[in-house]
Amino acid sequence: MNKNSTWARIKAWPLFLPVLSLILVMAVNIVHDVYIGANPFSFFMITLRETTGNGTILYGRIIDILNRGSEVAILAIGMTLVVSSSAGTDISVGSVMSLCASFCCMLLAGYGVSSTSELARPLFVGVLGGILLGVLCGMFNGTLVAYFRIQPMVATLILFSAARAIGLLLCNDLIVYVRNGTFGIFGSYLGIIPTPVIIAAVCIAVVAVLLKKTALGMYIQSVGINDKASRIAGLNSRRIIFLTYTICGLFAGIAGIVASSRITSADSNNIGLYFEMDAILAVALGGNSLGGGKFNLAGSIIGAYTIQAITTTLYALGVASTQAPVFKAIIVIIIVSIQSEPVKNWFKKRNLAKQTKGVA
Amino acid sequence: MNKKVLVPVLAAAMAMSVMPISNVFAEDDLIKVGFAQVGHESDWRTASTKSCQDVFSVENGYDLSFVDCDNDEAAQKEAVRSFIEQDVDYIIIDPIIATGWDTVLTECEDAGIPVIVIDRTIDDSDKYAAWVGSNFKTEGLAAGEWLKAYADAQGIEEINALVISGTTGASAQIGRSDGFNEVAEKYGWNVIDEQTGDFTEAGGQEVMENYCKSYEGQFNVVVCQNDNEAFGAMTAMDNAGVTYGPGNDVILISFDACTAGLEEVKAGKITADFECNPLAAPFVEEVIQTLAAGEEPEAEVYMVEHWYALPDQIVDFEIDGEAQEMTEVTDEVIEAQY
Numbered sequence: 001m002n003k004n005s006t007w008a009r010i011k012a013w014p015l016f017l018p019v020l021s022l023i024l025v026m027a028v029n030i031v032h033d034v035y036i037g038a039n040p041f042s043f044f045m046i047t048l049r050e051t052t053g054n055g056t057i058l059y060g061r062i063i064d065i066l067n068r069g070s071e072v073a074i075l076a077i078g079m080t081l082v083v084s085s086s087a088g089t090d091i092s093v094g095s096v097m098s099l100c101a102s103f104c105c106m107l108l109a110g111y112g113v114s115s116t117s118e119l120a121r122p123l124f125v126g127v128l129g130g131i132l133l134g135v136l137c138g139m140f141n142g143t144l145v146a147y148f149r150i151q152p153m154v155a156t157l158i159l160f161s162a163a164r165a166i167g168l169l170l171c172n173d174l175i176v177y178v179r180n181g182t183f184g185i186f187g188s189y190l191g192i193i194p195t196p197v198i199i200a201a202v203c204i205a206v207v208a209v210l211l212k213k214t215a216l217g218m219y220i221q222s223v224g225i226n227d228k229a230s231r232i233a234g235l236n237s238r239r240i241i242f243l244t245y246t247i248c249g250l251f252a253g254i255a256g257i258v259a260s261s262r263i264t265s266a267d268s269n270n271i272g273l274y275f276e277m278d279a280i281l282a283v284a285l286g287g288n289s290l291g292g293g294k295f296n297l298a299g300s301i302i303g304a305y306t307i308q309a310i311t312t313t314l315y316a317l318g319v320a321s322t323q324a325p326v327f328k329a330i331i332v333i334i335i336v337s338i339q340s341e342p343v344k345n346w347f348k349k350r351n352l353a354k355q356t357k358g359v360a
Numbered sequence: 361m362n363k364k365v366l367v368p369v370l371a372a373a374m375a376m377s378v379m380p381i382s383n384v385f386a387e388d389d390l391i392k393v394g395f396a397q398v399g400h401e402s403d404w405r406t407a408s409t410k411s412c413q414d415v416f417s418v419e420n421g422y423d424l425s426f427v428d429c430d431n432d433e434a435a436q437k438e439a440v441r442s443f444i445e446q447d448v449d450y451i452i453i454d455p456i457i458a459t460g461w462d463t464v465l466t467e468c469e470d471a472g473i474p475v476i477v478i479d480r481t482i483d484d485s486d487k488y489a490a491w492v493g494s495n496f497k498t499e500g501l502a503a504g505e506w507l508k509a510y511a512d513a514q515g516i517e518e519i520n521a522l523v524i525s526g527t528t529g530a531s532a533q534i535g536r537s538d539g540f541n542e543v544a545e546k547y548g549w550n551v552i553d554e555q556t557g558d559f560t561e562a563g564g565q566e567v568m569e570n571y572c573k574s575y576e577g578q579f580n581v582v583v584c585q586n587d588n589e590a591f592g593a594m595t596a597m598d599n600a601g602v603t604y605g606p607g608n609d610v611i612l613i614s615f616d617a618c619t620a621g622l623e624e625v626k627a628g629k630i631t632a633d634f635e636c637n638p639l640a641a642p643f644v645e646e647v648i649q650t651l652a653a654g655e656e657p658e659a660e661v662y663m664v665e666h667w668y669a670l671p672d673q674i675v676d677f678e679i680d681g682e683a684q685e686m687t688e689v690t691d692e693v694i695e696a697q698y
Contacts, residue, residue: 052598059600064569114403115620173400175588177620189599263561263592269401270560315570321556322528 018286018302021335025309029061032317043316048192057189061312063197069308070196071097071255071272075279076300077207078138078248080288084224085244086145087292088152089280095163096137096252097272101260102167104130105176108183115177123182130260131253137163138249142242160276167268177265187262196258203251204301211297220244224292278307281332287339306335390423391648394443395452398480399431403618407638407698408479412452415641433457437464444471450648451475458483474651478640480531489651492643492661496532499634500539501679502667503583503613506632506686508547509677510611519547521581523554524567524589530559532636536585536615552579557589564592572600583613587621590614590630605629606673617668619697625668625689632669633689638698639663668693 010016029043039045049059075093082090107129110120119126137159144155186195211217222230223237231237252272259271284290285306286299310331314324337343393416397409409426416422425446427439433456443451444467451473455461458481465487468475475488482488511519521544526533537554544551552575557563564584571579582597582604584590590612597604604610605628614621617635624630643661650657666687674686687693 049599050601052601052603054599057599061573064573068566068569168400173406175403188595259562262565263595265561267560267562267588270558270562311566312570315555315567316574318553318574320554321525321567 014287014296015299015302017339018299018306021285021338022302022306022309025306025313025331028313029316043313051189054189056192058192058194061316063194065305065308065312066197066200067194068312069305070194070200071259072275072278072282072307073200073301073304074203074251074255074258075275076282076286076304077203077297078244078251079279079283080286080295080297080300081207081220081244082152082248083280083283083288083290084292084295085220085241086152087224087290088145089276089283089290090141090156090245090248091153091276091280092137092141092156092159092163093248093252093255093279094272094275094277095160095167096134096249097256097259097275098266098268098270099137099159099163099167099170100130100134100253100256101271102170102176102266102268103133104257105178105260105266106170108178108180109176111170112172113176114172114174115179117179119178119180119183126183127186127257130257131250134249134251134253134256135246136249137252138246139242141249142245145245146238146241164268167266171266171268175265175267179264184261184264186258187260187264196262199254199258203254204297207247208297221294225294278304282307285332285335285339390418390421391450391652392423392425392446392448393450393452393648394425394427394440394446394448396427396429396436396439396443396454398429398436398454398456400428401431403620403698404616404636404638407618408454408640410698411639411641412644415645429456431456433460437461440464441467444468444473447471448473450651452644453477453482453488454479455482456480461485462487476644476647478644490647490657490659490661492640492647493663494532494636494665495662496535496636497539498535498662498679499615499636499665500536500541501543502539502677502684503536503615503632503634504540504543504546505677505679505684506634506667506669506675507581507611507613508543509675510632510673513675516580519544519549519581520579521549521551521583522571522575522579523551523583524557524564524571524585524593525554526556526559526585526589528556532559532615533585540583557584557592559586559588561588561592564589565596566592568593568596569599572596572602576600580609581611581613584615586616587614587618587624587630587633588616590621590624594624594629604631606631606670617666617697619694622668622689622694622697625670626691626694628670631673632667632686634667635665637663637665 030040033042034040043061046058046060046062048056051057079090104126107121108119108126109116141156141159144150145152188195190198219235219240223235223240227237256272260266282303283300285303286296288295288299310328314327319327395412398405400406416424425443425448429436429439436456440451440453451468453475455477461482462485465475465485469487477488477491479493481491525537555567557567582593584593602610604612611631614630614633615636617633621633625633640663643663647657647661667684668687668689671688674688677684
C-alpha cells in the first residue's frame with residue numbers, strides 16, 4: 001500500500017511524463033549496446049579526456065547532449081514564458097539568433113572584414129552588442145503583440161523572415177570568421193565543463209529564482225489564462241506580455257552568441273536554422289499547453305534536452321542521416337501522444353476500473 | 361506620394377524606359393549580357409557573382425544586367441523574361457531549381473537569345489547553348505585517387521574512412537560521394553560511415569563529435585565535403601584528442617578550397633583540399649566568343665580546377681588514365697584565391 005502511494009505520488013508529479021520520455025529515449029542506447037555486445041552503459045560513461053589545445057575536459061555522450069542541447073534549452077526558457085503569457089509562439093528566435101551572431105561578429109571583426117584573428121573591439125562590446133540587439137528584437141516583437149495586438153505568429157513572422165537577411169547585410173553577404181581564442185570561449189570549455197552548459201545553467205537558474213522569488217510567474221500565468229480578468233484584477237497585462245517577448249529576445253541573443261562562438265564565425269544563413277521549431281517542440285514535449293496559461297519551466301528544459309538526446313542517440317545507433325528525421329518524427333509522435341489528454345484519460349479510466357475491481 | 365510629384369516622376373520614368381539604356385553611354389557596340397544569379401548565400405556564391413561582374417565589365421566591352429534572385433525561383437524566371445524584354449544579346453542563368461524551365465527557355469529561343477547555364481543544371485529542357493560548371497564527380501575521384509597515391513607513398517595499407525557529406529541531394533554532395541565511393545570500392549577501402557553535415561561548420565562539428573565516440577581509434581581518414589565542415593571536424597577532433605593533418609593520425613580531406621580552407625592547408629591541418637572553382641565567367645566568355653563567331657560551343661564545359669596540398673603531400677596520381685597536377689599552397693596562392 002505504501003509502495004503504491006509512492007508510485008501514485010510519482011505519477012502525479014507534473015514532470016513524470018517528460019522525464020519518463022527522456023529516460024526511455026536514452027534507454028534505447030542500453031538495448032542497442034547490449035545487442036551489439038558492447039558495455040551496456042557506454043552511452044552514459046563520462047570520462048576525462050586530454051584534448052589538443054583545450055586541456056583536460058569531460059568527455060562522453062551525456063556531455064554532448066548537455067552541450068549541444070544548450071541553445072535550444074536557452075531558447076526554451078523564453079519560449080515557455082511567451083507561450084504562457086500570449087498563447088502564441090515566437091517563431092523569430094532562430095533568425096534573431098543569427099542576426100545577433102552576425103552583429104556580434106561584425107562588431108568584433110569590423111564591417112566588411114571577412115576573416116580576422118585580431119579583435120577590432122573589446123570582446124565584451126561585441127557580445128553585449130549582440131545580446132542587446134536580441135533584447136531590441138524582443139521588444140519589437142513585444143510591442144507588436146502586446147500593444148498593436150497582432151497575432152503572435154504574424155508579428156514574429158516579420159523578424160523570422162527579415163532578421164536573417166539583415167544579418168547578411170551586416171556581414172556584407174559573407175561568412176565572418178573571428179578566429180580568435182577569446183571569442184571561442186563561449187562555445188568551447190571553461191575548465192573541464194563545456195561553457196554552453198554553464199551559460200544554460202546560469203540562464204535557467206536566474207529565471208527559476210526570478211519566478212520563485214517574485215510574483216512574475218504568477219502574473220504571466222494569470223495573463224495567459226485570462227488577460228481581461230487579470231487586467232481588471234489590477235495587472236498590466238500588456239506590459240507583462242511585452243516583458244515576456246523581451247525576455248525571449250534576450251535569450252535568443254544569448255543563444256546566438258553561443259552558437260556563433262562554437263564555430264567562431266557568423267554563418268548568417270545557418271545559425272539557428274529551424275531552432276524556433278525545436279524551441280516550440282521543447283515547450284510541448286515538456287508537457288506545456290501551447291494554449292497559454294499554466295506553465296512548467298523545468299518541463300521545457302527537459303524537453304529541450306530530450307530533443308538533443310534523440311539526435312545524439314540516432315548518431316550513436318548509426319542511423320543514416322537521410323532517415324534520421326523519420327525516426328525523430330516517430331519518437332516525437334509517441335512522446336506527444338502519451339502526454340495528450342485522451343491518452344491520459346484512458347490510463348486514468350483503466351486505473352480506476354482496476355481499483356474498483358480490486359474493491360469489489 | 362503626392363500626385364504633383366508622382367506625375368513628373370512617372371513621366372521621367374516612361375521617357376527613360378523608351379530611351380535605350382545603352383544610348384546613355386553612347387556605346388552601341390557593347391555586348392549586352394543578362395545574368396540571373398541564385399542569391400548570395402555563401403562565400404562561393406559571392407565569388408561567382410564577382411567573377412561575372414569583373415569579366416563582363418564595360419572596359420571589356422560588355423553591358424551586364426545582374427539580378428540577384430535571392431533563392432526565389434519565380435523571381436529568377438521573371439528576371440529572364442525581363443532580359444528578353446531588354447533584348448540582351450546573351451542570357452546567363454544559374455538555375456535555382458533544375459525543373460520548370462522549358463517555357464522560359466522557349467521564349468528565349470523565340471527571341472533568338474542564346475542561353476548559357478552555369479553551375480547548377482537544368483533537367484527538363486535542352487534549349488540552351490551550353491552548360492559551364494564543375495564536375496563534382498571528378499572532384500570526388502581526384503580525392504580518392506590522391507588518397508590512394510598518398511597512402512601508398514606513406515606506406516599506409518588500410519584505409520578506414522569516415523565521410524561527412526554535404527546537404528543530401530545537392531549535386532555537389534551526389535557527385536563527390538559518387539566519385540569517392542567509386543574509388544573506395546575499386547581499392548576495397550572501408551568507408552565506415554557517411555552522415556550529412558549540411559555543408560556547415562556546426563554540422564561538421566556535431567557529426568565528427570559523434571564519429572569520435574562511435575568509432576574511437578577505428579579511422580584514419582576523414583573526408584569533409586566542404587571546407588566549413590572540415591573546420592567543424594577539426595574542432596571536434598581537437599576536443600577528442602585526435603590529431604590530424606600531414607604526419608598525424610588522421611588524413612583530413614576537404615573540398616571547395618576557399619581562402620579560409622587553403623589557410624588551414626598551409627597551417628598543416630587539412631591534408632589536401634580539392635577545389636570547386638566559382639570563377640565561371642572566363643569560361644562563359646569563351647562560350648560567348650564561340651557563339652559570336654557563329655560556331656557551335658561544346659554542350660558541357662567543365663572548368664579547370666586545382667587540387668591543393670603542401671609540397672610533402674603532393675603526389676602524382678591519375679584519373680581514368682589522365683595525369684593530374686597538384687598545386688602547392690603558398691601565401692600567393694591563398695592571396696589570389698576567392
